Amino acid sequence: xxxxxxxNYFRSSTSVRVRIALALKNISYGYRAYxxxxxxxxxxxxxxINPQGLVPSLETNEGPALTQSLAILEYLDETHPAPPLLxxxxxxxxxxxxxxxxxxxxxxxxxxxxxxxxxKSEFNADKAAIKNWFSHxxxxxxxxxxxxxxxxxxxxxxHGDQPGMxxxxxxxxxxxxxxxxxxxxxxxxxxxxxxxxxxxSAFKAAMPAAQIDAx
Ligand SMILES: N[C@@H](CCC(=O)N[C@@H](CS)C(=O)NCC(=O)O)C(=O)O
Numbered sequence: 001x002x003x004x005x006x007x008n009y010f011r012s013s014t015s016v017r018v019r020i021a022l023a024l025k026n027i028s029y030g031y032r033a034y035x036x037x038x039x040x041x042x043x044x045x046x047x048x049i050n051p052q053g054l055v056p057s058l059e060t061n062e063g064p065a066l067t068q069s070l071a072i073l074e075y076l077d078e079t080h081p082a083p084p085l086l087x088x089x090x091x092x093x094x095x096x097x098x099x100x101x102x103x104x105x106x107x108x109x110x111x112x113x114x115x116x117x118x119x120k121s122e123f124n125a126d127k128a129a130i131k132n133w134f135s136h137x138x139x140x141x142x143x144x145x146x147x148x149x150x151x152x153x154x155x156x157x158x159h160g161d162q163p164g165m166x167x168x169x170x171x172x173x174x175x176x177x178x179x180x181x182x183x184x185x186x187x188x189x190x191x192x193x194x195x196x197x198x199x200x201s202a203f204k205a206a207m208p209a210a211q212i213d214a215x
Contacts (some may be wrong), residue, residue, distance in 0.1 A: 019206035
């Protein structure tokens with residue numbers, strides 16, 4: 001039997017992604033919180049788990065800790081196939097990975113805490129400038145995502161009628177956007193899917209406010 005410990009932070013959207021996948025697949029796990037604003041993720045002990053000093057990491061009793069949220073999602077999908085996070089057909093898989101990566105590769109990395117901190121400390125960006133930066137990169141990615149969600153493969157969720165990897169990424173990013181007041185009224189497909197996800201217990205359980213370190 002595999003033991004899982006999730007090293008994460010309540011508000012981290014990449015942590016939200018892994019918490020949703022664990023909940024959808026009904027996998028129980030230990031919860032270890034790192035306060036990012038106090039740099040707990042940069043402590044030597046955590047760097048032994050994840051040399052990148054980023055959350056989340058998923059520790060198992062089978063080998064080295066897993067890092068990178070999308071790699072963790074794919075590992076969970078391969079080890080616990082039901083319910084699937086990716087479709088079976090190669091074209092469908094490529095589509096879902098592409099929708100996910102709009103968020104995970106092209107929006108999230110440039111809006112990560114360490115980037116925003118550097119904008120402030122090295123480039124004197126004030127609150128308004130940081131908000132502008134954050135919104136700019138969200139709109140770049142979400143504009144394209146919204147267009148793609150107009151495709152016929154979209155159903156109740158990003159791809160068909162079951163939630164998968166792209167919905168997980170979408171849901172977590174929309175939560176992040178709320179903290180920066182990003183105008184979401186211009187994204188009807190994204191907001192419809194986000195609302196549908198919000199009604200599912202796995203998504204509710206993964207939300208920041210439901211975590212012990214949110215108290
Ligand atoms: N590509 C990585 C990104 C992980 C990541 O950047 N996590 C953020 C929290 S959402 C973090 O640890 N930030 C700490 C920092 O920026 O110092 C993944 O998907 O797991």
